[in-house]
Amino acid sequence: MGHGGDVTAELTTDHREVEELFGKIEALPPGDGQRKKYADQAVIELVRHSVAEEAYLYPAVREFLSDGDTIADKEIEDHAEAERTMKALEGVDAGDAEFDRLIGELMAEIRSHVRDEEDNLFPRLRSAATEDQLVGLGEKVRQAKKTAPTRPHPSAPDKPPANKLPAPGTGMVDRSRDALSGRGKG
Template sequence: MGHGGNVIQELTTDHREVEEIFGRIEALPPGSQERKNLCDQATIELVRHSVAEEAYLYPAVRRHLTGGDALADKELEDHAKAEQIMKDLEGCQADDPRFDSLMAQLMSEIRSHVTDEEQNLFPQLEAACPPDALMDLGDKVRRAKKMAPTRPHPSAPDTPPANKLLAPGAGLVDRMRDALTGRGKESQG
């Protein structure tokens, strides 16, 4: 998930990639192990994306937008809800009776969040921020996603500076766990 461009282009491309994964999940039959594999893949991408937004996008929203504190706080609440659902999903197998319900909740939460960001927050940020600042934020977001955790950590701090200090360590531990278990590989087969 490193695409180039300014912060809005980077994050919008992330949104499209996650939506593509959601579409693939919806096309598979309930109970399919591939649904769980894709859920893990979506979780990895969503956690990286969220960490980057929390570290760089939302502080910029607070700094540059009138009413930015309220906007950023609302987005952080959305992240907290989604992160808790992802944590619950992490403990489910594809044939768990809760899996489909949790997956539907996650997709609904993320789709609502994406719509809000793309139709409300991003246009305001684009109007308020100079182009070079948006490009700089894009670079910072790409770097943050490379170091970010790959598993949900609902109790971790979500605002700077604590989130910037803890995310790289959690990210390293998560990536090691993923490598050992094969989690997040598109197909286990």
């Protein structure tokens, strides 16, 4: 799937990639070690995606939509819930029954969040912002994902401007840990 274009196209591509990983997890039997590999890849993508949304999408939602503060606050709370689930999932092996419970919970949380964004938030944002603004946001989101953390950090700030400060440094540490451990590699 190609990345690029406006912010809604970029984030929708992310959604499809994570859904593809969820499908791979669901296609494997409980206890299969590949499920953990796909779950790690999904978490990496979800964390990067969330950090970028919190840094750029939700501030734009606050700016462009009359009820943007309420919407952004709800979306950030959805992210916090998913991040707590991802953090719990981090320390659980695929053979553990807790893995099945947590991955099921994460998939339900993310699928609900994606439906809400794609059915409600993205159309409203496309109506309220110009094409140039949406394309500019898409570029900012792509750049943010390059330096974003790859592991859940539930205690990190999730609202601007504080949320933009730790991301590059934390992201560098996370990517180093991933490289050493092989986490997220196909």
